[in-house]
Amino acid sequence: MTIEIAIVFVVIAAALYLFASEKLPLDITAFLILITMMVIPLLGHSQWLLDRGVDLQSAFPTVSEGLSGLSSTATVTVLAMFILSAGIQRSGLIHVLGKRLFPLVGNSELRMMLIIALLVGFISGFINNTAAVAVAIPLVLSMARRLKMQASRLLIPVSFFGMLGGTLTLIGTSTNILASAILKDRPEFGREIGMFEFTHLGLIVLGVGLVYFMTVGRTLLPKKDRIRLQHEDEETFIVELGVPEGSPLIDKSLEETGFVERSQIELLKLQRDQSSHIKRAASLNIRAGDVIQVRATVRQVMDLLKSDEVDVISDMERPRQARADGQLVRVLLRNRQRFSGQLASEASFWNRYQARLIGLETEQLKTRRLGSETLHVGEIALLQISKSALTKLRRHPDLVLLDEHLDQYDRKRMWMAGGIVTAVVLGAALTPLPIVVTALIGIVAMVLSRCIEKDDLYSGVSWDVIFLLAGVIPLGIAMTKSGAAAWLGGLLGHFASDWHPIFVLMALYAVTTLLTEMVSNNASVVILVPVAIALGDVLGIDVLPMVLAVMFAASTSFLSPIGYQTNTMIYGTGLYRFTDFAKVGAPLNAILMVVTSLGLYWLWVV
Template sequence: MSALGGVQAGSSLPPLTPEILLVFAIVAVALLLFVTAPIPIDVTAIGVMVALVALEPWTRVDPATGVGGFSSSATVTVLAMFVLSEGIRQSGLVNGIGAWIADRFGDSHDKQLLAVLGLAGGTAGFINNTPVVAIMIPMVNAISEKTGVSPSKLLMPVSFMAMLGGMLTLIGTSTNVLASDVSARLLGHPFSMFEFTKLGVVVLLTGGVYLVTVGPYLLPERIGTDDELMDEFGMTEYLTEVVVRGDSPLVGRTVNQGLEPLDIDADIVQLVRDDRTFTGPLGPKELREGDVLVLRTDRESLMTLLDVDGLDLAPDADVAEAQLTTEAETTELETEQSLVEVIVSPEARLVGETLETLNFRDRYDATVLAIRRGGRVIHARMDERRLRAGDTLLVQATEETIRRLGKDRNFVVGGRLTRPDFRTEKIPVAIGIVAVVVALAALEVVPIFVSALGGIVAMVATGCVKPNEMYSSVDWSVIFLLAGLIPLGVAMERTGAAAWLAAVVVASSGGLDPVIVLGLFYLFTAVVTNVVSNNASVVLMVPVAVDTAEAIGADPFSFVLAVTFAASTAMLTPIGYQTNLMVYGPGGYAFTDYFRLGAPLQLLLTVVTTLGIAFFWGV
């Protein structure tokens, strides 16, 4: 029985003990850090764990319990699922399906929308939805080029469907696995593999129908399909050509020697000498009279250069996209240059760095011409801007560099659907391994974390995943986030903080029907998830939901399911879920576009999920 001891609406609240107040203070600080993000959220989670252990006499979290999150079955299972998803990704299965969809349904808007949403929702139930969306961004771009439908009309629905698809199975999201672990600890009832699949199907179909019928009318066309990348990123005013005069002090000096002394925002993108075009790295290149430089700079910096460095505007100073896409035979390095969009992945290690601290141009042999952050395009002082997850970089690079960026888990290359190095021959093996992992867990032959770990061994042994890829495929920020937050849920239970919050809910409910209370829990959790981590929402809300259900005589498991489903529907902001961030830049969305499309869907899902839980499990 809960510590509430059967508190009814209108009853006096249990006393606020120093232990409860301390836990609330830790929660408040953690939430503040989650929202403002002065440090990565996984670091915040580890800080929470340290605080709980250090204050053991009050939090009742001993050192073994504090670090127990690292050995939790939830943490181990999530880690294993990252590697299993990598095996599917490296096989090229989803890319192959995407290419087939682009070719088969690319001429019909309705068919392409249904096919794209079906792929996003269906696959996300069995592999991590982040790589699913990463794969689908270039697929959507390819379809948009064929049909003339703006990618803005497709990318956000893809993100939403990937979220909802994660609710088809236990392994669909890390949130499900964590909620199962908390449910097992509090109720002795972990989730089975297909525990809530029937409701997940209802929710997925509801979201799909809404996005197909209502979505197109609510989403604006932020990016035109006939725009070249130069126009799309507003580069017309920021790229120009200048000629080095014979009396210029730059003659005989390298590019670095000429530009470093000047505190101006300018990059030399190309150097044209006679009939030859040179691209990066241009820093060591010695300048000569008559050299034509293609500059990325603003008007003020350009005037400074013209005044100080003996440069003249070229006779035709308008730079077209074709000029930045160089032919192989005209370049010094026998390499073709292209313009391409590169999205910074939510799990990228370089988030928070700047182009300058990364030494991006030399490190990646690529030039960043602009950064798009949602609907805003940044041209000025780009080297000083800290990169954020979801930023879209307009990059000029060789095909070899673009291929390397495509393999780098820090980036998603837009417009490049296929790669020549996919292990397509491993598709049946990878599918078979995932199927066996799911079957063993579903039939309860072994626990899910055991079958998932066995799946890792099988993926590496069969060559679906290489040993070095096994470690790089894991989003370690999620692992540390889970490990750090699990002890917080324990502290809320042991100190009575969860029971106190539940008493507040019961006292405020005024005798409302349990179904309505269930719906309110869903809605509140969904709103909270939009500003903090979905995993943090589960850790904080499940203990409160369980105690509330017990206090009002409802089924605690139904309340656990409501919180679990709500934590995977962060549809009101781009920061609420990783996949929302991934499509933020490529779709050119405004911050409010998510609320415009997501708020009605959030309310619709509140009703559907609440009634679905009441129908399937009772309240």
């Protein structure tokens, strides 16, 4: 071991300590690494050291190499994918797909697992898996409440399937993109990994994860939630829906159409002329002019306003369809003279406040219709109002504005956003253009088509991940230039010289998994990919399966809530103990270690 290699290992040890202890934010630690890599050859260069065979300038990155992480194709590609994922998230495409799929669940936990795998798993292969999980969490929580399932039995599968889905394509995770960029710079390989080059193995891994959760994994999940989960949309309102002429619901029952399950609302009754139907509300065939009374959250009301099956009724004195472009606000009725004893249909919300009454936050109505309900001071109502009228409402003494609810989804551009991301993926797969170029073109298309606004270009990016990548990439350069990777690969190769390639791949997978639990997945890739390449050279094993072993292991970190972003997100709900992740994740990691290693051997080594 040379002095240069020893210094690199000291820096790595210090970086591992800071990453694992989290004494500093991960991105700050990464910047310290970047600065250290550039400072050592500048301050440590001397003729005295050169005379003794120590050449720090040739062993460590130059200033331009140290800053290359900021302009690396890996960093720029990950940045672009964050923005494209934000465009997909803003469009509501995942939300709509989830609403279409989740009614298929029925009351079956097994079917719920299958839907989660289909929705989160496959989508995570094409957009950032953190974004896919973030959108899926409220959908899954809503279904869990409706079906009276334990949310803690569903959120770990959401996170794990997000990670498993990230192994389907090159752009599934930042880890894949970073590993590909490192591999491209090595003469042993000299190119980027193809968009779908390892998809067949990713499908096997995703399939194994699905089988695991439908069998053994289910028994290891928590039996009940640690706490009662409070959700931001838990407030519900009684709302009335009119059935217009030409509605797809006409001449079919709500049970038959699946409208209630698809909308995730609670059906209260069906009002037809002067008759109210409660027990038969779901089984009666719907007619034009029927009024469906439901209980819904704000998010569900927003979806109903965009529905072509029903009209949300407002203006109780002259029932009409609510506008689909208004903003929903939650208000408390304060003026006793104006509201006490007043019927909802006579409160004249439109004439006084340019707002439409949409629903009331109450356990049940005392009358048949919402319009004939008597209002009381202190009661909470859901109103729809324009942005211009909202300014006046904030200052009005009759009402207390409690919450403003903006629909974050732009449904008009939903399929446009999906089409742009599809074009980005296919462009990289079917043309000579690299993924970084097609992704940047995709961002321009998103902006020009207004699928994403200027503010979302910045807010949609996880800057800590970008700075982490920019900071750790120079560490990988030092591993190669100093000879540390080759030295460590030779040392490991000496001990593993008699091992079967499958056991070499399994050992590499296990080391990566454990290191990822201590540091970030991207830091693990930067440290271990050069070692994997050197080890492959020593043992005569092809470079690609060695790198894929590191990549797959770093992308499927199940053992703790801090090993991967999606685990941290669901751990933050308070539903889990720290040890729940190891209990469910350790067997899956062990199974995938064997399955992935066998797959790599049979698909690439033999």
